[in-house]
Amino acid sequence: MKQVIHPDALRSWLDWQRSKGHKVGFVPTMGALHEGHAQLVRQARAENDVVAVSIFVNPTQFNDQQDLINYPRTLEADSQLLASAGCDILFAPGVSEMYPDGLKEEPLPVALLGLDTLMEGALRPGHFMGVMQVVNKLFEAVGPCRAYFGQKDFQQLAIVRRMTAELELPVTIVPCPIVREPDGLAMSSRNRRLQPHERAVAPLLYQALQLAQSLWAGHEAAEIEHRAAEFLSREPLFGLEYFQIVDVDTLQPVAPGQKKNAVACIAARLGVIRLIDNAVLG
Numbered sequence: 328m329k330q331v332i333h334p335d336a337l338r339s340w341l342d343w344q345r346s347k348g349h350k351v352g353f354v355p356t357m358g359a360l361h362e363g364h365a366q367l368v369r370q371a372r373a374e375n376d377v378v379a380v381s382i383f384v385n386p387t388q389f390n391d392q393q394d395l396i397n398y399p400r401t402l403e404a405d406s407q408l409l410a411s412a413g414c415d416i417l418f419a420p421g422v423s424e425m426y427p428d429g430l431k432e433e434p435l436p437v438a439l440l441g442l443d444t445l446m447e448g449a450l451r452p453g454h455f456m457g458v459m460q461v462v463n464k465l466f467e468a469v470g471p472c473r474a475y476f477g478q479k480d481f482q483q484l485a486i487v488r489r490m491t492a493e494l495e496l497p498v499t500i501v502p503c504p505i506v507r508e509p510d511g512l513a514m515s516s517r518n519r520r521l522q523p524h525e526r527a528v529a530p531l532l533y534q535a536l537q538l539a540q541s542l543w544a545g546h547e548a549a550e551i552e553h554r555a556a557e558f559l560s561r562e563p564l565f566g567l568e569y570f571q572i573v574d575v576d577t578l579q580p581v582a583p584g585q586k587k588n589a590v591a592c593i594a595a596r597l598g599v600i601r602l603i604d605n606a607v608l609g
């Protein structure tokens with residue numbers, strides 16, 4: 328597996344691949360990789376001639392500086408995982424390679440139509456602007472045919488799709504299923520920072536979503552949201568930030584009686600770690 332830090336080096340290697348008619352699949356990440364990322368890379372491997380992966384902890388999408396500082400950085404182990412999952416080229420730039428003109432807001436002309444108003448968008452101001460900024464820069468550097476995103480970040484996926492459509496970027500966004508631990512906890516780079524007693528109760532997050540799934544056929548969204556919140560509140564280690572049932576396309580609260588295209592989304596704090604998860608209903 329090749330490894331580069333400069334976008335020019337990445338571009339020239341990928342241009343050479345493209346000159347041979349090779350299609351490039353791309354998996355953007357922030358590192359601290361786990362089996363969920365490995366699955367994205369394997370899918371990209373199966374569907375493309377060349378697989379590029381980026382590892383870049385993007386400062387502009389962190390609204391909490393402590394979270395940015397504490398974000399796990401494990402490049403050595405990440406490279407090994409990527410090589411064995413079938414990555415051809417790892418792009419691991421530093422901040423100066425990604426933002427040669429310094430870190431600043433570069434708003435993109437994308438109308439998000441309310442996709443960013445609730446949930447993560449409401450609680451993490453500026454987060455999605457930072458995600459769009461860096462994903463757009465990464466797409467520019469890589470020029471992929473297909474890019475792979477996990478469905479755990481449901482709102483991020485919707486926003487990246489919208490951005491890609493609005494900017495008419497020639498890349499297909501491929502959504503990939505959430506990968507879970509055997510006890511149901513969605514895999515996340517943040518899980519490794521949970522204390523053992525927090526890790527022990529972490530699967531309750533998914534159990535709250537499963538409760539919503541079991542109630543969905545016979546109950547209104549508001550009641551399910553209330554019951555799920557009440558379920559999680561029985562574990563005092565959790566601080567629930569939201570449990571919301573929204574339309575999968577608009578990410579707005581489902582209409583009364585709506586039984587199709589709904590997804591339950593949850594965010595909660597366990598100690599200092601913030602976890603998110605979701606499950607499609609019906």
Ligand code: PAF
Pocket residue numbers: 355356357383385388458461462480483
């Ligand atoms: O989901 C992530 O890991 C990040 O938000 C992404 C898409 C790599 C952009 O920094």
